[in-house]
Amino acid sequence: MSRLRIGVLGGGQLGRMMALAGTPLDLAFAFYESTPDCPAAGLGPVFGDAQNSSASLDTFIDSADVFTYEFENIPVAWVERIAARKPLYPGVKSLAVSQNRLHEKQLFARLNIPSARYAEIRSEADLREAATTLGLPLVVKTVTMGYDGKGQFLLKDTTQVSAAWAQLGAQAPLIAEEFIHFKRELSMIAVRGQDGSMACYPLTENVHHRGILSHSVAPAPFVDDDIQLAAERHIASIAQDLGHVGALTLEMFETRHGLMANETAPRVHNSGHWTIEGAHCSQFENHVRAVAGLPLGSTTCPQPTAMVNIIGEHPLKADILAERDAHLHFYGKTEREGRKLGHITLRASHHHELQARLQKIAALLPNPMALPVER
């Protein structure tokens, strides 16, 4: 039996968890990553060199049958080089939209998906005008390569327009978006197969701490069916429009006026790590099933499930595993402030029980979380 090999751009924890999910399906993996001892090392050959030379990329392309990626800040040139020779899922279109904030907002608008109002900013005058038409505060952002709040300016007052332009203008075109007062962040992960079939996980509530995801709870509590269905419609229309294959994440704000789309990620997502134990078929297994052209698995979540990120410093393994039905995932990374080193999954019969168990885990973690902890 010949074994299909999936080439993954990146060799971090997402690639590692893809390989762990795909190995039982007799799929093989290869990774393109400049760090040889990356989290995915040991689960397939790691190609790539410090220079990310095109020679090393070609060797990687030779090594596998079909390709995917675990992060979206990939040079489009790489992706085009791969796509010219071998199948790549999700395709170049999905990647391009996620890399350009303006294209993403235009997509939301075109598909009638509610999202914060915005204006394209090519000059200081554009920005001054946007402050009037959209109102204040305004979030001014670079169009490409922004993440975790970098490349942003929160414009609270028209006196700040020159300062904002001075800081970001060199990277114009920029985008200015109205500031959304949201109740919470919700995300939805869906997977689309090569045959166009779709499977959506339940909406997940995400809680951040200092700009990094602290923990997620799924299904998000207090979500009516019509909210879940609206989110499924939004993500399905995006996936179909892009001809997307594989996992797709849609981050949304829940507001007084309903869901507002914030951004997409054309990949498995930190807010879906709970699916490994919490859903019948995980986001990682479903993603590799889609990339390999296999039927999708069930996205049902039988019990409330929480995922807690381990950030910066490892807890004691034995402390975590002594908690009933706590599942530990260490990524094999060295400690560094703000770095995602692993995660913990918890399940419970009810959301209030889950919350109590989250508190207990929080007390065992060295990293501060967005949860009150009594130590």
Place this chain on the structure above:
Amino acid sequence: MSRLRIGVLGGGQLGRMMALAGTPLDLAFAFYESTPDCPAAGLGPVFGDAQNSSASLDTFIDSADVFTYEFENIPVAWVERIAARKPLYPGVKSLAVSQNRLHEKQLFARLNIPSARYAEIRSEADLREAATTLGLPLVVKTVTMGYDGKGQFLLKDTTQVSAAWAQLGAQAPLIAEEFIHFKRELSMIAVRGQDGSMACYPLTENVHHRGILSHSVAPAPFVDDDIQLAAERHIASIAQDLGHVGALTLEMFETRHGLMANETAPRVHNSGHWTIEGAHCSQFENHVRAVAGLPLGSTTCPQPTAMVNIIGEHPLKADILAERDAHLHFYGKTEREGRKLGHITLRASHHHELQARLQKIAALLPNPMALPVER
């Protein structure tokens, strides 16, 4: 963070599934196996050569911190060589008992665990006497290295005594056991930690076809609490007596007179593969937790779960994965008659629904199963 490496004697599917379960716990693996492209290959270095030389064994011992095994027919000399230098779980005592049918039966007797009556056979005269005292039919077996019905003689009539002795006498001492009329085979898998803590999975019903496990259902239907508790008491007393650490399997017959112990295996077991999706913490994860000195995980099984062996020939992946919540495990082995190539896990809300889903899967498998199939 230094990573603990577990050395596994054997590199088959059991070693493969141990490594897949242990990797998220940041455990590393090495395997001792003469076939380089064994199922565990790719999940850690494979040591061992065609001659199983002591030099290759020593290199393997150097490579890891703590040791375990995935099959019990290991030369005791290997195990002693390892145990002299590094921790080995389960210990030599667990292994020795499982390798000697007479010692195993003596253990059952000493611990008051019901089991078929037996006699030690050192001569044809002993066998003739056993036929009188134990009654007919008698199962005559070699004491060591028997499995899957090999090295056995079913003595139905006293005229066969000489023939039985002629066939097996050279391997004396033998054991003669009364023939048990059983309703079904049940197995229990338990895990014991280094601190003596125990966790037992629910009793599993096993159905064989042509001497090979065809499928298992857990929790075994129609099992009263007192039966489950009796089995837990039996396996706990065995594990404590042996000072066992890691997974331990007890195969039992259910008879009109209750449970009768048949045999033990000092390891994870085919009848426990359902635990990967069917239990909160799988037999593989719990085994590596025990070997690594970590706390045990929950053995709760929230839904009826079935495991179906794939034997001799692979089904089409897409056929199996198109079945709702069917989980596929291919071991990366080439096809050969009677060879275990993989397994499929199914879950359902009720046992009768599970049975219907088993029938559907049976129809998709090239290998005949112990299930009636309408094709």
